[in-house]
Amino acid sequence: MREEHVRELVDLLDLERLEDNLFRGQSRDIGTxxxxxxxxxxxxxxxxxxTVDPRREAHSLHAYFLRAGDIDAPIVYSVERTRDGGTFSSRRVVAIQHGQPILNGSISFQxxxxxxxxxTSMxxxxxxxDVEPMRHLSPEELAKLPVKLQRWLGIDGPFEFRQVWPRDDxxxxxxxxxxxxxxxxxxxxxxxxxxxxxxxAYAxxxxxxxxxxxxxGISYMTHNVQMASLDHALWFHRPFRVDEWLLYSFDSPTAQGSRGLARGQIFSRDGRLVASTAQEGLIRLRDS
Structure with a gap:
């Protein structure tokens, strides 16, 4: 079953080419x-x-999430070949659904x-x-949650996560x-x-x-909390494999104005810093 989930995700990232700079991808329902x-x-x-010489490797990605994506519809990706220099290439990508952009992104290759x-040190x-796998909720616990959360928490995914400091959402x-x-x-x-x-990038x-x-003292399960990603930045530093253990180390320096900022560093288990991330997200308290 695990191999099937991984194969589905790999296939999801293998886009159909419609034109030189136009691609189509399917959507996967992971319970959200x-x-x-x-x-x-x-x-x-x-x-x-x-659209880039395969010898050039992505080193940075910056994106804004503009609209929520429809899991029942494909996504079209329009790529603008902004520049090809001596050692760097820059691309602008717009993800489109139902005629409207859902993501704007810029990606640089070197x-x-x-x-x-x-x-920095790991x-x-x-x-x-030495870390316990994340605990799955019992059927009784799942039954007490909204249907959308039951689907999210009841579906096995292609990645395994182990929290060094477990939390109860x-x-x-x-x-x-x-x-x-x-x-x-x-x-x-x-x-x-x-x-x-x-x-x-997916993970x-x-x-x-x-x-x-x-x-x-809140989480995405808190009934009156609305959360959504607003933007995302990712930098690739060194070679890695995602089918080997990686440590994702997070911190959040600030939250204000119904927005929170979080940063991440991703290390291989031998201590190499392989990638860095940053994201600002909406964290809004709604009327109960």
Whole structure:
């Protein structure tokens, strides 16, 4: 079953080419009400990569989520070949559904070259083998939740997550806005670095904005809280594999104006910093 989920996700990122700069991707229902933002990020990166010399590797992605995506409709990706320089290429991507943009993104690519190197150290945390898998809710607990949450929490996904400091989203308590989560794809895939980057773009949207809720004792399960990703930034630093354990280390420096900011660093288990992320999201209290 795990292999099937992984194969479905890999197929989801393999877009249909309609024209030189136009691609179409399908949507996958992972139990959320709308298209998962990470899916649109991964597909946008896949579309842009198809218009670039394959020797050039994506090193940064910046995107704005404009509208919620319809899980029952395909998404068209229009790529603008902004510039091809001596070592860098820049692409603008617009994801479109029902004639309207749902995401605007810019992605930059670079031919590999050597230069100065330094990085921050990986946090000292237990190894993934020493961290318990995330607990699945019992049928009785699921039955007490809204139907949309039952679907989200009842579907197995292609990634496995292990929280170093587990939290109970049903009964959240106030705690510092820091968390560390080990994750990996649940089955091995090919060696394609392009595919691994697209899959990391997909996974990078998990748990980010939730970090900004930690000091407030709320979660996405809190009945009167509205949450949505507003933008997303991702930088690739070093080679990695998403079918091997990676540590996602999060912090949230601020929340204000119904928005929260979260940052992430992704490390290989041998301590190499392979990617960095940042995201601002809507965190709004609604009238009960």
């Amino acid at each position: 009400r709308f298209v998962f933002g990470g899916q649109v990020l991964g597909q946008a990166l896949s579309a842009a990569q198809r 031919e590999p070259e050597k230069g100065f190197e330094h990085q 946090p000292e945390v237990p190894s993934p083998e 049903l009964h959240p308590v106030k705690r510092p806005p820091i968390q560390h989560i080990w994750f990996r794809l649940t089955a091995p895939i090919s060696d394609s670095a392009i595919l691994h980057r697209a899959l990391l 990078s949207d998990f748990h980010l904005i939730g970090t900004a809720t930690l000091p407030h």
